[in-house]
Amino acid sequence: MNVLKLISWELDRVKKSYLILVGILLLLQFGWLGAFLWRQTATYEQMRLEGMTGYTVSFLHYLGSTVFTLSVGVAIVAMIFFSVWIWYRDFQGRGTFMMRLLTIPTGRMELFVAKFVTVMMLILGLFAIQWMALLLQYQLFTAWLNAKMIPLQGSFEMAIQFDYLAIMYPESGFNFLVHQVLIGFVVLALFTFVLVERGLWQRTLWSPLLAICVVSGLLALPTFLIIYFDRYLFMDEQIGLFGLALIGMVFGLTLLSRRFLSKKMSV
Amino acid sequence: MIEVLGVKKRYRKKQVIEDVSFTANKGEITCLIGLNGTGKSTILKGIMGLTPFDRGTVLIDGKPLDLNRVAFVPDHSTFPIHFTIEQCEAFMRDFYPKFDSKLFARLVDEFKLFPEDKLNELSKGTLAKVNLALGIAQDPDYLLLDEPFSGIDVFSKEQIVQLFSSDVMENRGVLITTHEIEDIEYLVDKAVMLNRGRIVREFDVEDVRFIHGKSIVDVMREEYGA
Known part of the structure; x- marks a missing residue:
C-alpha cells in the first residue's frame, strides 16, 4: 500500500519538470516538422521551376534529420538524468528529505521499488507520447505533401523501423x-x-x-x-x-x- | 526501554562513537550531554538507522527498531522548504499509520502556528515547534529530540519546555540532546555525559541534585574542566 502512495507522491513531485520536458520535446519536433516541410516545399518548387523532375520526400528524411535526433537525444538524456536525480535531490541541502523518507515506517526497499516504478512509468509515458506524436507528425507530413502535390516515398511502417526508433516501435x-x-x-x-x-x-x-x-x-x-x-x-x-x-x-x-x-x- | 549496546561509529579516520552503551526508559526524559562534536546527534541518528553504527545493537523494548514506535525530531526540517505546514501534515498522515491529526491540530493551536505558512517563511523557533508537533503527533512511545532549543528565542523555548511537562508527553520516553541544559534541567530524569565519543558519566539527575546538591551544569564543569 505504501508503495502505491510513494509512487503517487513521486509522480506528483516530478509532474512539473516532466511536463516541461514533454513540452520541449513536442515543441522541438512539431516546430522542426514545420521548418522541414517549408524547406522541402521550397526546394521542390525551385526544382519544378527549373524543370527538374523526380523529386520525392520520405518521412525517413525527417526522422533522420539532426533536429529530430536531437529531440530524442534530449529525452533520453533527461530520463537518464532523472533516474539519478530522483535519488540525489532527496539528499540535497542540510534538511535532507531522505532523512524523512528513511524514517517512514515501511521497508526501505519499498522506497526503492517506488522510485524505480516511477522512472519506468515516466519512460513508458514518454514512449506513449512519442508514439502518438510521431503518428500525428506523419499525418501532418502526408497531408502537407499531398496538398502541395509533392511525391511521397515510403510508408509510416517503413519509417518507424529506422534505427533507434525500432526500440519504441518493436x-x-x-x-x-x-x-x-x-x-x-x-x-x-x-x-x-x-x-x-x-x-x-x-x-x-x-x-x-x-x-x-x-x-x-x-x-x-x-x-x-x-x-x-x-x-x-x-x-x-x-x-x-x-x-x-x-x-x-x-x-x-x-x-x-x-x-x-x-x-x-x-x- | 531503548537499549543502546556497545555501539561504535567511525567517519573516515575519526572514531566518533567508541563502545557506547546506555538505556533510556519509557516515561522518563534522558538527556545526552556533551560538548560539540562528542557524537550526540550521531547516536540519535544511529538509533534511527539514519547513520548506521559500525558495531553494536539498538533494542526498543527488547526488539529491533520499529519506526512506528520511535520518532526522530532533528534540529532542522526534513521537508522540502517550499512545503506548507499543511502539506507536511498531509505527508505524515499518508505515510505514518499512527499519525494523530487531532493531536497535531491541538499542538498547532497551542503553538499558534498557521497551517498555510510555508516552511521557508518560518523563523527557527517556529520551525522547531513545527518539527516537534509533527514528531509528537506520530504518537510514538519514544521521542528522540536533537537540539530542540538550538538558536530559538526565549519564548519559543518556554513553550517547548511547557510541552514536556504536559499530558501529550505522558508515558513517552524522551531521549534528548541539548546544549541548553539549564532550561530543562528540572525535567530531566537521567543524564548521559559523553566526551570524545565515550560515556564519561551516567547519573540520575535527582540523586545528584538532592544527595550531592549539584546541578547538571556543575557536573559538566567538573567533567569537562570548564
Whole structure:
C-alpha cells in the first residue's frame, strides 16, 4: 500500500519538470516538422521551376534529420538524468528529505521499488507520447505533401523501423518486453550507482569513482562470460546465456542496492 | 526501554562513537550531554538507522527498531522548504499509520502556528515547534529530540519546555540532546555525559541534585574542566 502512495507522491513531485520536458520535446519536433516541410516545399518548387523532375520526400528524411535526433537525444538524456536525480535531490541541502523518507515506517526497499516504478512509468509515458506524436507528425507530413502535390516515398511502417526508433516501435509484444527489461536494467544500474555512492560518501572523497568501479565490476564478469562463450554457442544458446547473465546482473544489482540502502546509507 | 549496546561509529579516520552503551526508559526524559562534536546527534541518528553504527545493537523494548514506535525530531526540517505546514501534515498522515491529526491540530493551536505558512517563511523557533508537533503527533512511545532549543528565542523555548511537562508527553520516553541544559534541567530524569565519543558519566539527575546538591551544569564543569 505504501508503495502505491510513494509512487503517487513521486509522480506528483516530478509532474512539473516532466511536463516541461514533454513540452520541449513536442515543441522541438512539431516546430522542426514545420521548418522541414517549408524547406522541402521550397526546394521542390525551385526544382519544378527549373524543370527538374523526380523529386520525392520520405518521412525517413525527417526522422533522420539532426533536429529530430536531437529531440530524442534530449529525452533520453533527461530520463537518464532523472533516474539519478530522483535519488540525489532527496539528499540535497542540510534538511535532507531522505532523512524523512528513511524514517517512514515501511521497508526501505519499498522506497526503492517506488522510485524505480516511477522512472519506468515516466519512460513508458514518454514512449506513449512519442508514439502518438510521431503518428500525428506523419499525418501532418502526408497531408502537407499531398496538398502541395509533392511525391511521397515510403510508408509510416517503413519509417518507424529506422534505427533507434525500432526500440519504441518493436515488431512484437515480446520484443517490447525485452526492450523494457533492458531499459529497466539501465535504470537499476543507475540506482545502484547512486546508492553505493551515497553509502560511501562519508567514508571517502572518491565515492563517485569507487561507485562506478563497484557497479562496473559487478557487470563486467557476466559481460566477459558472454563475450568469451559467444563464439562457441548456437544462436539459441547465446540468447539463453545472455538471459542468464542478465538475470545474474539484475540479481546482483538489486542485492547491492538493498545492502547499501538498508545498512550503509548515511544521512 | 531503548537499549543502546556497545555501539561504535567511525567517519573516515575519526572514531566518533567508541563502545557506547546506555538505556533510556519509557516515561522518563534522558538527556545526552556533551560538548560539540562528542557524537550526540550521531547516536540519535544511529538509533534511527539514519547513520548506521559500525558495531553494536539498538533494542526498543527488547526488539529491533520499529519506526512506528520511535520518532526522530532533528534540529532542522526534513521537508522540502517550499512545503506548507499543511502539506507536511498531509505527508505524515499518508505515510505514518499512527499519525494523530487531532493531536497535531491541538499542538498547532497551542503553538499558534498557521497551517498555510510555508516552511521557508518560518523563523527557527517556529520551525522547531513545527518539527516537534509533527514528531509528537506520530504518537510514538519514544521521542528522540536533537537540539530542540538550538538558536530559538526565549519564548519559543518556554513553550517547548511547557510541552514536556504536559499530558501529550505522558508515558513517552524522551531521549534528548541539548546544549541548553539549564532550561530543562528540572525535567530531566537521567543524564548521559559523553566526551570524545565515550560515556564519561551516567547519573540520575535527582540523586545528584538532592544527595550531592549539584546541578547538571556543575557536573559538566567538573567533567569537562570548564
